[in-house]
Amino acid sequence: MDYYSQLKKLQPNFKVIIPFKDYVAELVRELGLHSIEIIIKTDSIILVNGMDQFTPIWAQDVWSDCIGTEINSINQGIEILKKYKNIGSYYPLVKNNFGELISQKVKNIPLKRIKFQPNHPFDFKFTAWTILDSFLITSEKTLKRFPFGWHEFEEDKNSPPSRAYLKLWETFTIYGVNIEKSDTVIEVGSSPGGWTWVLSGLANKVYSIDRAPLSDKIGKIENIYHQDGDAFKLNPKNYPDVTWFFSDIICTPEKIYETIQFWLNNSPVRKFVCTIKFKGDCNFDILKQFLAIENSTIIHLYHNKNEVTWIKYA
Ligand SMILES: C[S@@+](CC[C@H](N)C(=O)[O-])C[C@H]1O[C@@H](n2cnc3c(N)ncnc32)[C@H](O)[C@@H]1O
Numbered sequence: 618m619d620y621y622s623q624l625k626k627l628q629p630n631f632k633v634i635i636p637f638k639d640y641v642a643e644l645v646r647e648l649g650l651h652s653i654e655i656i657i658k659t660d661s662i663i664l665v666n667g668m669d670q671f672t673p674i675w676a677q678d679v680w681s682d683c684i685g686t687e688i689n690s691i692n693q694g695i696e697i698l699k700k701y702k703n704i705g706s707y708y709p710l711v712k713n714n715f716g717e718l719i720s721q722k723v724k725n726i727p728l729k730r731i732k733f734q735p736n737h738p739f740d741f742k743f744t745a746w747t748i749l750d751s752f753l754i755t756s757e758k759t760l761k762r763f764p765f766g767w768h769e770f771e772e773d774k775n776s777p778p779s780r781a782y783l784k785l786w787e788t789f790t791i792y793g794v795n796i797e798k799s800d801t802v803i804e805v806g807s808s809p810g811g812w813t814w815v816l817s818g819l820a821n822k823v824y825s826i827d828r829a830p831l832s833d834k835i836g837k838i839e840n841i842y843h844q845d846g847d848a849f850k851l852n853p854k855n856y857p858d859v860t861w862f863f864s865d866i867i868c869t870p871e872k873i874y875e876t877i878q879f880w881l882n883n884s885p886v887r888k889f890v891c892t893i894k895f896k897g898d899c900n901f902d903i904l905k906q907f908l909a910i911e912n913s914t915i916i917h918l919y920h921n922k923n924e925v926t927w928i929k930y931a
Contacts, residue, residue: 620750623657624685627664631656633680633747633754634663634673635708635765637917643899644675650901661710662749674904674917674925678766680745680756687751694719694753701744703757706764708747716748730771731763735789735796735819739763763791768919778832779811781865783920786815788890792916794928796820801858805848805876806866810835816863817841824856849876853884864891870903877910877927889913889929892921899925 636644641660648655648663651671657664672679688694698705698719707720726743739762746755760766768787788794796802796819807813808829816823817838825831825843835841848866853859862880864873870893880886893907893915904915904925913929 620657620752623664624687624750624752626656626666627685628666630681631683631685632665632668633683633745633756634665634676635661635678635680636663637675637677637919640675640917640923644673646898647673647675647901657749659710662708662747664749672760674915675899676760676766676917677919678745678764679760680754681758681760683754683756685752685754688753689751691715691718691722694748695722697753698723698744698746698755701755701757703742703744706743706745708745708765710747710749715751719748719753726764728764728767728769730769731790732771733773733786733790736793737790761791766919776834777811777814778809778834782811782815784865784892784918784926785812785863785890787918787920788926788928789815789819792928794890794930796861800860801856802861802863803856803859804863804865805851806864806868807831807843812863812865813841813843814838820861822858824859826851853880853886856884859884859886860888862886862889862891864889866892867894870895870900870907874903874906877907881910887912887929887931889927891927892924893927894924896923899923 653668654666655663686697705723705725707725709716744755744757745759770786798821800820801822802816802820803824804812805826807825808827809832813823813825814835817840823841825841826846826848831843873891873893907927912931915925915927917925
C-alpha cells in the first residue's frame with residue numbers, strides 16, 4: 618500500500634503508536650473516544666497527530682516527538698541515523714526491504730528477553746526508528762523503556778503452576794511495584810498459583826484465597842496460607858497484617874470494583890494490583906471509575922489478554 622499522501626499530512630511532533638497485535642480494534646476505539654486523528658493505521662503501526670494530553674491504555678508503545686524525513690537513498694537514511702547519539706532500535710514493518718538494508722548498516726540493539734528483576738534499573742537509551750514508504754521515522758522518546766514494549770521474559774518453565782505469573786513478573790520488573798520482605802499480601806482468585814508462587818518469593822507471608830486448590834507444585838511452600846473460600850465474602854478484619862491486595866479473579870469489572878471499594882472502606886490496605894477482565898469490548902466508562910481512585914493507574918500489560926491491570930501504588 619502507498620502511504621505517501623497520508624505521510625504528508627503528519628504534523629511536526631506526530632506520534633507513532635505500536636498496537637498489541639490482537640487488540641488493534643480496541644486501541645482504535647480508545648483513540649476515537651478521545652477524538653485523536655489517525656493518519657495511518659496498519660496492524661503493526663498507527664500514526665497520529667496531536668494526543669498531547671493522553672496516553673492510550675491499549676498501546677504496546679508510544680513514540681513521542683517523532684521526526685519523519687523523506688529519504689531518497691539508503692545512504693541518506695544511514696547518515697541521519699548515524700547522527701543520533703544513542704544506539705538505534707529498528708522496528709521492522711512487514712515487507713520493507715529499504716528498512717532492512719539500512720538496519721544492516723547501522724548499529725541496533727537486538728531484542729533480548731528480559732530477566733525478572735523487581736525494579737529493573739533500565740540504564741540504556743536508544744533511538745527508535747522505522748521506515749514507512751520512503752519516510753524514515755525516528756523518536757528518542759518512547760513510552761516503554763524496553764524497545765517496542767516487547768516484554769518477553771527469560772521464562773521459568775518448571776516452578777510456576779500457571780503462565781499467569783508473567784503478568785506479575787512484568788508488573789514488578791517494569792512498573793515499579795515494590796514488595797518488601799516485610800509485606801504480607803493477600804491474593805484472591807489464586808488457583809492454581811502462578812501469582813501466589815511469585816508473591817511467596819518476595820513477601821513475608823501470602824494469604825491465597827480460592828474455591829479451587831493450589832497446585833501440588835507450590836502447596837508446600839512455607840509462607841503460603843491457602844484458604845478455600847469465596848473471595849467476595851472475606852472479612853478484612855481477619856487479615857489485619859495485610860499490606861498489599863492482589864486479584865486475578867474471574868469476575869465482572871463491576872464486581873472487582875465493588876470489592877476494592879469494600880477493602881478501601883473496611884481495611885487499612887492501600888496498595889493493590891488487580892486484573893480487570895472483559896467479556897467482549899473494554900468498558901471504558903468503568904475504567905474511569907477505577908482511575909478516579911487516588912494514586913492509581915491502568916496498564917494493558919504485554920501479558921494481559923482481554924483484560925487490563927489496575928495498580929494502586931499507595
Ligand atoms: C484466572 S484464575 C487465577 C490464576 C492465578 N492468578 C494464577 O496465577 O495461577 C481465576 C481464579 O478465580 C477463582 N474464582 C472465581 N470466583 C471466585 C470466588 N468467588 N471466590 C474465590 N475464587 C474465585 C477461580 O476459581 C480461578 O481459580
